[in-house]
Structures are given as C-alpha cells and as structure tokens.
Amino acid sequence: MAAINHNQKSSKLLNCTQSRIFIIAFFLRMEMNFMFSDLSLAHLTFYLLISRYQLDGEVGNKFTIHPLTGEIVTAGRLDREEQSSYQLVVTVTDTGEITASATVFVTVTDINDNQPQFEIPSYLVTIPENAMAGTLVTVTRAVDLDEGLNAENYYSIESGDTSLFAIDHTSGTVTVSQNLSDQTGEFIIQVGVSSGPGSEVMYDLTTVHVTFQFTVQANYPSFSVSGRTQISLVENQPPGEIQIINANSPKVGTSGDITFHFAGGNEANFFSLNSQTGNLATQLTLDHEVQQSFHLWIEARDGDTPPLSSFIDIIIDVVDQNDNAPVFEEESYHSNVTEGGSSGQEVIQVTAVDLDSGSNSRIRYSLSTHADAFNIDIDSGTITTRREFDREMISRYELVVEAEDYGSPAQATSVVVTIDVDDVNDNPMYTTENFEGIVEENVAPEQ
Template sequence: IGGRMLLWCVLMAVWEVSWGQLRYSVPEEMQKGSFVGDVAKDLGLQLSALRDHGARIVDKGRRQYFSLHEKTGQLVTAERIDREQVCRLMEKCVLRCEVIVEGEMKVYAIEVEDINDNSPAFSKAALDLEIGELILPGARFPLQMAQDPDVGSNSLLSYQLAENPSFRLAVKESPDGSRQPELVLEATLDREKQSSFQMMLTAVDGGSPARSGTVQIRINVTDANDNAPVFSKSTYEARVRENVPTGSLVLQVRATDADAGSNGRVSYSFSNVPNAVRAVFSIDSDNGDIRSVGILDFELRNKYTFAVEATDGGGMSDHCKVHVEITDENDNAPEIKTLLVTSTIPEDSPPGTVVALVKVHDADSGDNGKVWCELEGESPLSIVASSGSSYKVVTASALDRERASEHNVTVVASDRGSPSLSSRTVLSLSVSDVNDNAPVFEEAAYSAYVSENNAAGAAVLRVRARDADAGANGRVSYWLVGGSAGETATAAAAAPYVSVEARSGTLYAQRSFDYEQCREFAVEVRAQDGGSPARSSTATVRVFVLDLNDNAPHV
C-alpha cells in the first residue's frame, strides 16, 4: 500500500504448514518484545527501506501476537502468548503472518512451542467411590483421568497412589494413547472394621522439571447385612418387687448390630412366650425396655423365664434368655384355720387340757411369712406352739364355772414383716358344770315359834339352801334326817311332828302341838343336790311350842 508496510498476523491452528517459505518458532509465555525472527534479512529488505517508509500494524479485528521492530527489522512478540489458550489441544500451534511491502505480500509461519507450564489437574477436588463390603478382591474401579493442557511429553501422564494394603493402582492404556487409572481391590473389605478409606492419587507429567497434580480418593464401604444382632448378654436377670405400679421398668435388654442403616437397626420382640408372660410384661421394640403391664403377685408366681429376639432390618436375629425374680412384699396377713374346737369343757379339766387346735399360714415368704400367735386379753387359757405351723389352745389354770361359765378368747396371728400384718379369730368356750358344790343353807340353824293347838298341816317355817352348780347339780331337794324332843317328848317322837316339802323346803306341822306334852323339839333338814354322786348339807330347825291357856286348874 503505497510505500507503507502493513503487517498483520492471521491466527491459524494447523497440523502442517505447507504454504510460505519462511518459518519461525518461539516458545510460549515469552515476554513482550521477545525476538522471533529477522524478517528484514530473511525477506531481503533493506533496513533503511523499513526505516524510510516506516511501519505500522494494521489491525483488522484479529488479535495481534507479533510486531515488526522498525529499527531492527526483527519480528518480535507483541504480547505474552499462551499456547494452550491459542491452540487448545492441537499438537502443533502455528500462527500465519503476512507482510505487505509496497503492494507485495510475503507469508511466513510461526510455530509456538509448548513449555511445561501447566500441571496435571483433576476436575474434582475429591473422588468419591462407594464399594460394597462383599465385593470380591480383584474388582476394578475406573478413576477420573487428570488433564494437562500441555502437549507432547509435557502432557504425558503417569499416576501414583499412596500405599494402602487394601488397594493398588493399575493403569489401562487406550488405543488413542490415553491412560486410564483404575483402583484395584486387593483385600476383602469389612465395613464393620473399617467403613472408609482415604488416599491420594497423584498425576505426574513428563516435563522437565515434571509437574504434578493430586486428587483425594474417598472410599465409602457400603454395608451388606453380614452381621446378625448380638445381645450384650446371653442371659439377663432382674429382681422386681411384687405389686409394682403398672408400667414400671423391669430391665432393658440390649443388642448391637455392626451393620449400618436398616441392616443395623435392631427391633426387639418376645420369642414364643406364653400368654401368662405377655399378661404381665411388655417389651419396647425400639429400645428393648421390658416393663410391667399387669399385677406381679409373688404368691401366684415368683419367677418368670422367657426368650427375647432381636432382629435387624435384613431379617437376621439373635436370642437371649430373661429371668425375672419377683421379690416378696408383706401384702398378705396370716390366715388362721381352726382345726379342732372344743366348745364345751368340764370345769374340773386339769391344766393343759387342749381346748382348740389352730393352724396358721402366711402366703408371704421370709420374715413376711413367719407367724407367731398369742391370745388377746385375760383368760385361764394359753396358746402353745405345736408341730409345724400349728398351735394348741390349752387351759392354763383350773376352771371354775361358778365364776365364769364362758370364755371368749381372741387368737391373734401376726407376721414378722415391717410393718407387721395380723389376723384375729375368736374362740368361744363354754365351761360345763361338775358337781363340785354342796347346797348351802342360808342359815346354819333355824328357829320357829308355833302356838299349841295349831291345825295339822299348818306351815311352820321354810328353809332355803342354794347350790352354785347348774342343772341337776344345782337342783336342791330337802329331807328330814332326824330330830330331838324337848322336856316331855322323846327324840324319836320329834320327827313325826313335822314334815318337809322336798322342793320348797317348807316344814309343815303333822299334828296339833300340845305345849303341856312337848314344849320344843328340833329336827335336822338335809339339802341334797341332784348330782351324781350327790352332795348335801344339813341345817337344824328348832321349833318352840307356845303355851295357850287351854287347861283348867286341877284340885
């Protein structure tokens, strides 16, 4: 263009440059103004021509990477060139340039040479893998390849894996020359022993000096249901007192499963237990708590043995035994059973005579079931221990029906619990009479005064005797047993003067008395009871005959 030299560069990424006779090369990343080639000399141009005509770069919208140094005629870099940005992954990076001087065009090519200015890089900061614990050794797991935008040996990658006994690194070469890193399982995995692995994968290029990049490999060993739940004990034992409130915690069974997720989630249940167990116990399927749901009664049943099953989400299970001992509470009062009762006892029974035989029983155990008996109140009876849990109620002293014809005694049975519980039963004992009392007259001697000439059969006097006994033993009859006459009557004649009525004890005159013949007489009256043998006593009745003027004087 008319004495002016125009220089522009046309960027082209090509594998081969068949056009142009001039060829230059320049390493990438050179500083601005770095020498590329002596254009003036290679094109046969005089330096003075370049100076005279001057030069300027004509920008036709394309980026200019080179410029012509006006003073030296040398081609220099117009800016720092990044080969990887300009040519991407092309094996060769060639820039085409055209120089026009006074209408004449010269073409040349500039190859931008690669330098090892890029390190291998992985697209992710970490590679996450999940490997099942049942995967067999020898399994391969492709890993992400690193990328190096350099070319040639600068991009030739090799891989290194941090040492790990469970894994090794293998590299698979593809037909296109790329290298695929693979992780090879070397040993059997056990998630329950080690659930994860971390190791570093390093990619190294072939540059000099070499560059490298790393990525962390994180391996999560996924669970397989290869472990059954295991109880912490094969047998659990617990002691719980009877009558605890419903819902009370009895014990907790605990099973663990080394697996994860649902495979390690344990649920609890009873294993083939009878309804009698389910009636009093429940089990929480989530936490293994065994609680009371019914009344625990030591006296009905003091021990329970049953099985518990722990099952994981994969159906594997374990079993354990549970022994629950019910401890006694003093919740039962002693029971008193009368085996033998003598309702009536003769009053002459000797001390030690058995009146009643009682048996005591307390359903509780230990001290709560130990019973002792006593009689409550005062009585001529006592209670003594017999064989086993039997007691005898016996007479402690002589009985006297006449003082007490009936005895009501209370048998008290108390246990040794704390607080003590007791029961009572009343024994009624009647004392039967024996003829141990003779009739007793109200007076030891009686006197009666009767006027002579009395009517025959007239009542003279009534005697009375009392007998403390009962029934026939206390029924008194009266008899005359003899008498004595006064001054004019003989003793033998005294008896016919009076008679006595057996039942009432009334004495009646048998004749009319005559003072002049018998002024007084005495009889003995016997009071006799109806016992067998009979008892009796006597009293003397003295009768005085009073004189009447029934005789005229004699001359």
C-alpha cells in the first residue's frame, strides 16, 4: 500500500435514470445497481482493497453504508418534492490508515405522486347579461408539484351548461362560447384538471359560479380595439415594449380611472403590464423552439365600487429565426460496398434534423469529398455509387457530407461517412513465384 497516494479523491454525478454506472478512483470502484425513484431502494456497491467505509455529506436519515462491504442503501423514503438531489461523500480507510474518497451526486427521479390542486376551491364570477362570444369568464389554475409530463395539466368542463361556456384545455381559461342576449340567473359549472400520463392520471375539481349582471353596457370600460389582437414577435429579441393597451370609461372622476391587469396567460411571467399606462412588454427573451405562441387576457378595470371590467385577448406569435444548425442523428456513419458492383447502388442514408421551423428547418445534403465516386440525394441524404470500385486500388473512402438548411443566412454542419470496399476474388492466385519456359528462335507469332 506504500505506493498509493494518500487522500486520493474523485467525484461522479449519478444520473439515476441509468441502470448501471461505474466510478473508478484509483483503487476505489463504485457500481450502481439500481435506479433511484421516489419510492424505490437503491444499492451502491463498492469494491476495493478493503478496510472501513464511512459516509458523509447530505446523508440525513436517507442513506447508510455498510462499514465493511461499502454497500449504500436508502434508509428512508426519498421524495423529490422535498429534496431532488443529494451529495454524498464516501471515504475508505485501509489497515495502513491510507484513505481515498469519492463524491457521489444522487438525483431523485420524479414519479406522479402529487395530484394537481386548484388554487381556489370555487370561483365567483359576474359577467354582463349581453356578453359576447369569447368574453372572459375566469381563469382557473391548478398547481402540480411534480415535474415534466407528470405536471402537465389538462382542464375540462365536467358538468354544467357547456353550450354557454368553453374552456381552454391547456390554460384553464373559461370563456363565453356564444353571444348572449339578456341572460339571467346563475350558472354553475364544474371544472376538472388532470395530470400525468396514461393510467397514472391524478385529478382535482373546482366550481365556477357565474352570475349575469344587468347593467348598461355603455358603463363598461371599452378598449380602443375590439376583438382578438394578433401580434408577431421575432424570437431572441431583447426584452422591450410590445404595444400600449388603451381603454377608457364613460364615468367621470375617480370612478372612470382605468387600471390594467393580466387576467390570464402570463403565469410564467414572460410579459409585464404597466397597470397605469397599459404598456405591454416582454421581460424575458422569447424562444420559438420553446414556445411558439402566447395567449394573454388583459383586464381593463374602472375605479368604481364595485368596479366594472372589460377584457381583451391578445395572441402573441413567436416568429422563428434561423438560430439552429442541422444536427446529424449519428456522430459518424459507416457502410460497405462490394468491389466490382454496378453504379447506382444504395450505400447508406444519413439524416439530420433542424429544430427551427418552416424553411429554416428544411435540409439539403451535399458531398464535400469523393463526389466523383458517390452521389447523395439532396433531399433524402441517400448515398449511392457512381461507378465500380476496385479494392486493390482504394480500399476505403472517407466522405464528408454537409447538411445545410434553407434559412437566411443558412446554417450548416458536416459528418464523416466511412465506406469500406469489400474484397471479391478477382485476382488469380499463383502456386509458384517463378516460371520457366523455352521458346525456339524464329518461331512465327501466335504459334
């Protein structure tokens, strides 16, 4: 053991979706045999020139290690919503008091163990008796503590008059589905939200009480534009003003003072709205590849008691820029051709993808090398032969294939395709290296 350095250290980030991970730190080897999840046990087995094992770091009451075998097991239930990762330090000391250590980063993967919950158990809403189709009723919102697909909420109207109301399945926005005329009474609709894939769906319900208010329509705030507003913004632009939302009230004094508010669609806080001026702006950079559009609801509220409100919805389309180059599905490609084969034979197909949209995502393929020996289809990326091959002349070709998009300016990337020429028995084999013969002089040709 004298040849081993003291206090040797290593670290490893364990992606717990992997079923088997190895760490080698000089004379320390760690093997991860099982995958962590919220409810599963995990075993980390250490093999080394043995002595004593000790576990430190964010251990708490969640992990223990066997002092002789080095086996780490979970000692308590792991909950990603409480703590999503742990940093453990394993130290081993041999009989000569020489030590080595390894840092183990453990990530707890999510399971769908939390149901979505509405922020409000019931909604009380008042809308005009003559509300037009598309008028905002309310925005129901549920929160799910899980992540990824387990936290994607789907909203639906479970009961009530679905002929009068509609709901956006993604945002939970409830709107009037048809033009109303002197509508009276109270309507109750039940909204449900579900999350999680397949049979793992979790569920919650809320109630929306809608009362139709008799009032002179002219008393409501009115926007300078009516109906839905469509705005296009190019992605990757720095945050800044989009437009000014204008509304006014027929009321005088403070009762006619208008303030502006988000009524829905800005849960991720991509946008800001000045409550006094109506200045709508982006406060985060928009990325078309992350989200292609936003549906915002803006409320104009007067200063009366109780206040009257009007709503307008704005669709913001995020316009794609050619900010992604094509990416080949493989880091490199390899195939074979047989020497002596005819031209036009298919060799291999290469494929690249581009995360952009429209013409920015269309790809054309070309050969940068050996275009005299091979063709490539500009659209499909299929490589074919242009002639016969002789392995005894050239046994391997290194093709450089370029994938270029149709954006402006275009972006391109390349990949190497190795093509080996397989041998066929097209050369005679001689049994001796030297041959002797006798030819008489003055013999006529071809005799």
